[in-house]
Amino acid sequence: MELAIGIILGCCALGAGMAMIAGIGPGIGEGSAVASAxxxxxxxxxxxxxxxxxxxxxxxxxxxxxxYALVIAILLLFVAPGRFVNILTETMSNLG
Amino acid sequence: MTVLPILCGILLYVMMTPSSEDIEISGALIYFELNTPIQTLPITESQVNSWFVIISVFFLCLYLTHGISATDPTRRQHILEMAVEKCEGLVLDNMGEYFKGFAPFIAAVMVLSAFSSLLTLVGLYPPTSDFNVVAGWALLVFILITYYKFKCGPVHYLKSFGDPVPFLAPLNVISEVATPVSMAFRHYGNVLSGSVISVLVATGLQGLTHVLLGRLPGFLGEFPFLQIGIPAVLSVYFDIFSGCLQAFIFAMLTMLYVATGFPEEDYKAKLKKKAAKA
Structure with a gap:
């Protein structure tokens, strides 16, 4: 049980970090916009x-x-872990 | 009177917030819940704070417009006139002659958004970092855009989705829906990311100070050496600059979307046809 929760939390954090790779795109885009300006x-x-x-x-x-990437990362960090852990505990208690 | 609602907000915040030692990032607090027949309605910090902002802006307007005269203008009247002229000029430049009456609405959106974001300066929860508040504003803008697209009748509105080729209609529907979503996410994401980064930097500096000075005895070991001044630089950018910029951008995008969505040429042609018939 602890292992499952640990995996959930770790994967959420990893996913949030990976979502923020999208920060590269706006960085390049804004840079070129400012350069042209x-x-x-x-x-x-x-x-x-x-x-x-x-x-x-x-x-x-x-x-x-x-x-958009930031919002997904924030959801993964602050909202998703609680949801997933709740689902896990519910299924575990249903299974007995 | 302008400051009073803000003071009430701080008092409420101090009274209602559960005390905690370590720094944490949380959403809006729920002050109390209203029981309506349909569902329970939570009254959150963001709603209460935005009402405080509305009241204080209202009293600010009353203060600024108090005792204006045509012959003998005071200093605050000059400031007020400058602001009103700037706003009207902005609306006229970006939206054209037809939308001249939009100036009060745009000014209201800008002031409400800017003051809501600036609430962080007094330590309150800014309503703009709650997605629900900003989504409400974006929904209002979406209704306005659709209303002005409907001016030429529903057939014309439906036809505008088949532009330039009819089979692109699903994409046009998606881009129509994406407008309010992206507006809301933009404003909320900017304000929220600012506060999250500020909290992270403050925590990091606290840790660093603890490492540097932790071994010193007594008062010196507790002294917040690095937390003085450095977070203020971030605060200037995230709270003041970013907050005002987001308010400006939200108002600007409202103007652009409403003005570009409105088919002015067709509407004028329709009016002419009506006049010729009558």
Missing amino acids: CEAIGRQPECRSAVTTTMLMGCAVAETTGL
Whole structure:
């Protein structure tokens, strides 16, 4: 029983860590967005505010996939272990 | 009066929170439960705190608009006028002439979201890091988007899913549903990740201080050497900058989705047809 619970907790933590690999994607995406924005400001310094606003918007949209991964990781860390352990104990008590 | 609801919130927090020694990450506390005929309705910290935010914003507005005059403007009237003009300009730039009346709604969304996120500064639970609160806002935005898409009649609305080719309709339905989901997740994820990272860093620094100074006798061994100042840098980014930025982005995305979803050309053509018939 303790071993089963330990495996559940460990796998949840591993899964959360692996879900956050998705953080690579938004990182690269936002980096390229900011790089292009810097280039644009360097070329046309007068439209700095418009470029900055658009860049922030684009970054926010690019972040979305990373945030999905974050939400899944948080669910795996804080919600899933309790659920799984409850299911385990229920089935164990049903089995006797 | 503006500060009073926040003070009430702190008092309630101090009274209701169970005391614990170690740092922990938890969701919103449930203050009490209402028994309704259908199901029990939990009243959580996030609901209570968002009501406190609403009340304090209400009194802030009353304070700012108190005693405005056309001839002899005071300093706070200037600040208020600047904010109102900025907001109207933003709405006009991003949504066009037709949506001019959206300025109060956008300003309300922005202020509510920003103040909710800034509640972390006084140590309260920010309502925006509860998914349910933000999901409610996103649902409201989704209803607005759909309402403005329906302006040209239901047939036009259904036809818009078959754009550009009809067999892509399922994908269009998915992207329609994904709009509020992604908006809610974006806001909630940003605020929550900020608080989680702050707590983790604070715990790590506590451990590090314990390793460094733990052997010193008496008071020196307990002295929070590394916890002074370093978490504040993170707090400036996560609480102030990120909170305000997320409020701005939420309002901006609301504007963009509503304005791009509305088929303005077709609506004008329809109005013209009606006028020609009558």
